[in-house]
Amino acid sequence: MISVLIPAYNEEESIGRTVRAVIKAPGVRQVLVVDDGSQDDTASRAADAGAEVLRLPYNVGKGGALNKGVPYLSQPVVALLDGDLGESARELEVLARPVLEGEADLTIATFPPVKNPGGFGLVKGLAGGGIRLLTGLRLTAPLSGQRVMRREVLQAVVPFASGYGVEVAMTVRAALRGFRILEVPTMMTHRHTGRDWAGFCHRGRQFWHVFLVLAGIFMSKVLRKEV
DSSP, rough: EEEEEEEEETTTTTHHHHHHHHSSSSTTTEEEEEEEOOOHHHHHHHHHHTTEEEEEEEEOOHHHHHHHHGGOSSSSSEEETTTTTTGGGGGHHHHHHHHHHTTTTTEEEOOOOOOOOOOHHHHHHHHHHHHHHHHOOOOTTTOOEEEEEHHHHHHOOOSOSSSSGGHHHHHHHHHHHHHEEEEEOOOOOOOOSSSSSHHHHHHHHHHHHHHHHHHHHHHHHHHHHHH
């Protein structure tokens, strides 16, 4: 019933726990980990935990890794999860339920509040504001990568955008095609970037990628109206 696609880059510390938790979720028939050119034991630990593993020779980024994995998915419902969820990946059951029961076409996981968030919310604000401007959809977790969708939605949103604009582009494309999108509260947790130089650089790249995705979609809509 459910194919789970997990892009992973240097996630040897958590990928095994993530895969084992996902495999136990009701309805899961396939777990595919795309090892995005990792330099550690991500691939072997994912395989040992019971996942199918697609190893890429070099890093292509999250969107690229997802695109490489899509042709291998076998089930009518697809879940996209991050490799660092660990045991909290068991919450896939909660996230998938509205899709399996026909209440939504695409679900997006929201996370519990974080006491000490790493950033200042600029990227989240840009993503949420852009999605609202383009589609009218108001989301509390526009950057969440934990998603479940019907295969029809997957076919409508691929190929995935490159870089850190994956989720924003996916949401906008699905909304503009009229699919029902629902945010689902979960107890999922994952690693957060800190307020250090590496964290600020990461969020800077993320902001730029999200901006480029939104600008590209906006310009395409303008050009279509002109034509």
